Every structure is written in C-alpha cells, then in structure tokens.
Amino acid sequence: MDDRINDTLDRWDRESFLHPSTHLAKHARGEVANRIVQRASGVYIEDRDGTRLLDAFAGLYCVNVGYGRTEIAEAIAHQAQELAYYHAYAGHGTEASITLAHMVMERMPAHMSKVFFGLGGSDANTTNVKLVWYYNNILGRPEKKKIISRHRGYHGSGIMSGSLTGLPMWHTHFDLPLDRVLHTEAPYFMHRQDRDQDEAQFAAHCVEALEAMILREGPETVAAFVAEPVLGTGGIVPPPEGYWEGVQEVLDRHDILFIADEVVTGFGRLGSMTGSAHYGLKPDIITIAKGLTSAYAPLSGSVVGDRVWSVLEQGTDATGPLGHGWTYAAHPLGAAAGVANLRLIDELGLVENAAEVGSYLTMGLAQAVSDHPAVGEVRGVGMLSAVELMADPQAGTFYPAGAGIAAKVTTAMAARGVIARPMPHSEVLGFAPPLCLTRAEADTICEVTRAALDEVLD
Numbered sequence: 001m002d003d004r005i006n007d008t009l010d011r012w013d014r015e016s017f018l019h020p021s022t023h024l025a026k027h028a029r030g031e032v033a034n035r036i037v038q039r040a041s042g043v044y045i046e047d048r049d050g051t052r053l054l055d056a057f058a059g060l061y062c063v064n065v066g067y068g069r070t071e072i073a074e075a076i077a078h079q080a081q082e083l084a085y086y087h088a089y090a091g092h093g094t095e096a097s098i099t100l101a102h103m104v105m106e107r108m109p110a111h112m113s114k115v116f117f118g119l120g121g122s123d124a125n126t127t128n129v130k131l132v133w134y135y136n137n138i139l140g141r142p143e144k145k146k147i148i149s150r151h152r153g154y155h156g157s158g159i160m161s162g163s164l165t166g167l168p169m170w171h172t173h174f175d176l177p178l179d180r181v182l183h184t185e186a187p188y189f190m191h192r193q194d195r196d197q198d199e200a201q202f203a204a205h206c207v208e209a210l211e212a213m214i215l216r217e218g219p220e221t222v223a224a225f226v227a228e229p230v231l232g233t234g235g236i237v238p239p240p241e242g243y244w245e246g247v248q249e250v251l252d253r254h255d256i257l258f259i260a261d262e263v264v265t266g267f268g269r270l271g272s273m274t275g276s277a278h279y280g281l282k283p284d285i286i287t288i289a290k291g292l293t294s295a296y297a298p299l300s301g302s303v304v305g306d307r308v309w310s311v312l313e314q315g316t317d318a319t320g321p322l323g324h325g326w327t328y329a330a331h332p333l334g335a336a337a338g339v340a341n342l343r344l345i346d347e348l349g350l351v352e353n354a355a356e357v358g359s360y361l362t363m364g365l366a367q368a369v370s371d372h373p374a375v376g377e378v379r380g381v382g383m384l385s386a387v388e389l390m391a392d393p394q395a396g397t398f399y400p401a402g403a404g405i406a407a408k409v410t411t412a413m414a415a416r417g418v419i420a421r422p423m424p425h426s427e428v429l430g431f432a433p434p435l436c437l438t439r440a441e442a443d444t445i446c447e448v449t450r451a452a453l454d455e456v457l458d
Ligand SMILES: Cc1ncc(COP(=O)(O)O)c(C=O)c1O
Pocket: 060, 119, 120, 121, 122, 123, 125, 154, 155, 156, 157, 228, 232, 233, 261, 262, 263, 264, 289
C-alpha cells in the first residue's frame, strides 16, 4: 500500500473522489485497497497493475453482452459525432431514441404500450411512482397513493426508490423510508420463520401477509405493489412455487397496480427476454435499465401498460402536458448504445446462452460446493446464481448479522482471479456473469469458488 499511496491516481482518488457504497473514512485514509480498472474484454476486466479478473458479476449485473463490444462502442461514437444531444421534451426525438423505443416494445409483454427513458434504475422507479400517483389523481382517487414493496427488495437509492428498497442499510441515517411506502414479507424460503412450512405453504403465507397488509391499510389507499421477479440484491432468491400466481390474484382483487422491477431481469438475465415472461406476470409498469444498454451508456426505462397509458392520455387531454422529465431523458448516446446492444443480444443468441450456460453454472456450483460444511444452499435461475453460507446447515443455524463471511470468501476468490459479489444483508455469494459466459469460464468460477471456500472456512 505504501508505495501505491504515492502514486498520483491513487492519491487523487483518496483526496477527491466520494465513492458510492464505500466506507468513506477508511477509503480516504488509505486503509482499504482500491482497484483502478483500466480495460476489459469479454468476461475479463484488467486493472492498471495488469491483474486480470473474470468478472462473474458483470460489473453490477449490468454488462450483459460482455466487455469490449466494438459494435456498441462504434454506435456511441457515431451518435456522438452526428448528434451528441438533443432533448426529448415536447415531442422531440432522435432516430436512436425512437428506434430503441420500438425495439424495447417489441421485447415487452404484448399488453405493454409505451416506454419513458430515464438514466438509471433509481430514477426510473421514481418516474414509476409519480406515474402511479398521477394515474390515481386523474381517476379521482387522491387517497389511493401507498406503495407496497418487500423487505429485501432493491429498487435504488434515491429518496423514493431508496424508500422502496427494503434493506436497512439504505434507510438508516437517511430518514427513509417515506411514509407512503410499506414493506411486506420477503419470499425467502430459506429464511422463513415457521420451519414447518413447505415451499407452497410458505408462498401462500407470503401472499396472505400481503393481502392482510392491504386490508389493514384499506385497499382504497394502496396504489401499487413493486417487486423484482427474482429478489436480487436482497440475496438472489428465485420465488417460491405459487408465489407470483397468488400475488397477482391479490393485486387484481384490490385494484392495485403492479410495478415489475426488471432492472436486473430484463433482456435475458433469466434466460427469457423478461422476468415477466419467465414467470407469466402481468405488470402495469416495468422498470428496465442495466441490460438495456449493457451499461455501455446510462439509460433506463419505465414501460407502461395499456391500463396506465389510457389514463395518461386521458390526463393530458384534461390537464395538459405531463409535468415530468429529466434533461437527459432518452439521451441519444444511451439510446444508440441500447439499439446496438439489443441487436447484439439477438445476433449472439445471448438469451438462449443465459438459459443454457446459466443452468450449467448453477449445477456446476452445486457440484463444486454443496458438500462444503458451510454451504446451506445453491440456487439460481438463468445466468443468476447464489451460494448461501450458513454457520451450521444441518442445525439450520445462520451466521450472525454482519459476520462478513461471504465478503472474506469473495476476497479470496478475487485473489484467485474471479469476482463474485458478497450480497449485502446476507451471507450469500452472488454470481451474475455476462450472458456470453462459456462453459469453460463457468468451470473456472466453480473451481475458484470451492478453493476460496476451503481456504477461508476450513
Ligand atoms: C432491481 C433493481 N432496481 C433498481 C436498481 C437501481 O438502479 P440504479 O443503480 O441504476 O439506480 C437496481 C440496481 O442494482 C436494481 O437491482
């Protein structure tokens, strides 16, 4: 560390850069190593010291097509030269943003109608909530405004999107959540309170808890339910059998809009184009980001279904233009990246590859680590896998909160050349590699995971 601290970039980093999700004091004091990433290609990133790492989390599960795709880089460069920026207010558009809107809608469930483009998942979820409130105001139901989210859900870190997030770290010391946001039970079977419940009983229990909350609050006050098709940052947890069918029925019964947050699951992550298609969901609004551009440029979207769209039409006819937008909404560079990215996903068959190599990876992880004494479960869907660590799986004992075991394992993995993510608020190793992962690369991930577990926990 000492000779590195004299290095200019390292010094500037610690002097000047306030990083997200970082122990700020330790970083500024130089007590934790930083990594300055220099270049990347395929599923590998390389730092400026020349260390090459297999990125088994695709950045923050976003570089879905893999790194170094010249098709996308060239599309962005071309767009920057021709028209780096024009806004989208008052009906303005660009060839890229209009083409991308069309391509997005071709890939969404048939009942979806239009897409509003933002910059990231957090602002898209803010847009969604504003549209939901607008919807109920136009319908003459000003009291129907509460949003139900889930504990362990992740929907961003803005004031509204951070309120939707159901993880304490995003609330504590920030005066969140806002009081119109409520959190219901997480469909996390491994962590169920009643150990006698089987999966179907647990799913029914979660659905009942949701309906009980709606009835307690009064259905006339509850506007929307927001959820990721697969819990992501909260632990990478596919839903228990029967959960989505039950939730969908409850929402329909009480006339509550459904926002499916597909920031992670959209555009192939689950081995299907959308999580909604994967699980047969019928959302009214879908949040998209990450895989929309594979993070080659920032862009997100709020996709609205027919039911919401018809009220937006009615509203603007009655009251005038929608009072919502960002300067960079539908930014042409993001849109150009999105067009090239979605084409590439099709051309390379990445949705299919996510299904095939993704299940190979989850099975490989199960084979590699299931017999390890600290492994409680290996789970996954598509190119999204998790290894949950437990103090004593036989006795059903979890590690105490904040034990940091997963972080130690992922540090040992990085030393062996593979990046996995220690999921916050659980002892879970998370895997979400680029969708172009090969079987050989999946084998490397499995071998390194086992070796790191042995090193840290034996
Ligand atoms: C499901 C989900 N929604 C929203 C977000 C927030 O997106 P962003 O970080 O682009 O604001 C994330 C980020 O990880 C996410 O996983």
